[in-house]
Amino acid sequence: MDPAAAPRHTKRMSEEVYLHAGSPRTGTSSFQLFLEVNAEAIRAQGVDLNYPGRDAAKQGTLALRFPAPRHDAGAIEQRLIRARRNLGRVLRPDRPVILSEENICGRMLDFHKGLFFPTAPLRAGFLARALAPRSVARITLVLRPYSEIFVSGYRKRAEDNLQAPFEEHAGKMAQFKGGWVEVISAMREGLKPAEIVLLDYRRRPQAELAGVVCPLLDTSALVEPGREANVSLNDAGLFAMQARLRAGETYTPDLLEEVRLAHAAETADAPFAAFTADAKARLDARYAADLDRLAAMAGVRYRRGE
Numbered sequence: 001m002d003p004a005a006a007p008r009h010t011k012r013m014s015e016e017v018y019l020h021a022g023s024p025r026t027g028t029s030s031f032q033l034f035l036e037v038n039a040e041a042i043r044a045q046g047v048d049l050n051y052p053g054r055d056a057a058k059q060g061t062l063a064l065r066f067p068a069p070r071h072d073a074g075a076i077e078q079r080l081i082r083a084r085r086n087l088g089r090v091l092r093p094d095r096p097v098i099l100s101e102e103n104i105c106g107r108m109l110d111f112h113k114g115l116f117f118p119t120a121p122l123r124a125g126f127l128a129r130a131l132a133p134r135s136v137a138r139i140t141l142v143l144r145p146y147s148e149i150f151v152s153g154y155r156k157r158a159e160d161n162l163q164a165p166f167e168e169h170a171g172k173m174a175q176f177k178g179g180w181v182e183v184i185s186a187m188r189e190g191l192k193p194a195e196i197v198l199l200d201y202r203r204r205p206q207a208e209l210a211g212v213v214c215p216l217l218d219t220s221a222l223v224e225p226g227r228e229a230n231v232s233l234n235d236a237g238l239f240a241m242q243a244r245l246r247a248g249e250t251y252t253p254d255l256l257e258e259v260r261l262a263h264a265a266e267t268a269d270a271p272f273a274a275f276t277a278d279a280k281a282r283l284d285a286r287y288a289a290d291l292d293r294l295a296a297m298a299g300v301r302y303r304r305g306e
Contacts, residue, residue: 014096016137016194018047018214021187022102025152026142026201029055029230031213032100034206036060038222042098047216050090051100055230061089062101064130066123076126083130091134098214105141105183108153114172116146120183124190136193140213143180143291144201147283150176151273158238158272159256162245166273174279180290181297188299198294198302212303233259236266 022028032051035042036059042049051060064083067076090097104127106117128136144152150173154166188196197212207219233241233256241259249255275283295302 014137015091015094015134016096017131017134018096018098018216019104019136019139019191019193020098020100020209020213021104021139021141023105023141023144023149023183024102024108025149025156026102026144027203028100028102028142029057030225030228031206031209032057032060033225033227034210034222035098035100037225038210041222042217045217046095047098047214048090048092048095049098049100056225056227062086062099064101064103064127066103066119067126069119069122080126080129083126087130091131096137096214096216100213104187108157111150111153111173111176112169114176116176116178116180117183118178120186121190124187128191131191136191137195138213138215139187139191139193139196140199140209141184141187141196142199142201142209145284145287146176146179147275147280147287148201150283151275152232154273155232155238158242159233160251163242170275170279174275174283179286181293184294184297184300188297193299196300198300200303200305231260234263234266235268235270235272237263238272239268 020028020031033056035049035051036057039049039059050062051057052062053060063086065079067079071079090099104120104123106119106123110116110118151166154163154169157163184196184198187193199209199212206224207222210217210222211219237259240263241256244255244259245251274280291302291304294300295304
């Protein structure tokens with residue numbers, strides 16, 4: 001048999017880590033649902049996997065509990081012990097592993113302060129220590145424009161938290177500190193992967209993303225989930241949810257589903273959250289310039305337009 005014609009999954013296996021690092025608001029929940037649906041088939045190829053048990057994918061057990069700047073050395077060490085114990089349940093000898101966790105970059109809550117994942121260096125360093133002595137073969141990150149990810153993050157938080165109007169945060173967001181260049185640099189320095197692959201945010205088959213995340217996989221027989229994951233409220237639903245939270249109701253998943261169904265067919269008179277045209281243009285120009293910088297960064301492969 002011609003070796004070049006052999007399926008990719010017959011390649012020599014290792015203990016390398018293939019890290020899908022999100023980012024938030026780029027379809028990570030849908031990808032994790034794909035992993036869950038295909039878990040048995042993926043493991044049969046000699047590749048293990050894990051992800052957090054949140055949103056639609058409930059069977060995941062990945063729980064890293066990253067430290068925050070407020071934690072002292074002792075608290076970080078305790079979290080590190082727990083993270084290593086958690087990872088020890090999936091890191092098996094002589095088998096590579098796919099880990100999917102959108103929060104490696106940081107928390108979207110920092111967007112409100114005009115900060116773009118400022119804890120990325122702390123989190124990358126923490127994860128490297130938790131994985132040691134494993135090496136990271138590839139980090140895959142899906143990028144979304146600043147003007148979109150800020151709005152999407154605000155909308156998502158408004159589904160279960162009472163929020164000040166978007167206009168009260170938009171000024172800080174439009175002049176935010178940091179950016180994708182800083183986040184990717186932090187991952188490169190902290191985790192020292194063999195390579196980082198960046199993709200544009202778009203709807204794509206989950207099997208296509210899986211093949212990028214872990215090139216060892218033969219994705220030809222993997223199946224797409226039969227439903228979407230983590231579907232967001234529309235504008236009308238968000239206005240209604242905020243009105244109910246403001247009236248004193250407490251968020252529950254049942255309330256979210258009730259609001260979703262009640263307002264699914266409605267169209268709001270105005271967007272729930274949007275930048276002014278000028279602010280959006282400045283953010284989009286900044287994003288375009290950062291993409292050019294990322295494309296020229298050593299150890300980074302930006303698959304523009306793919």
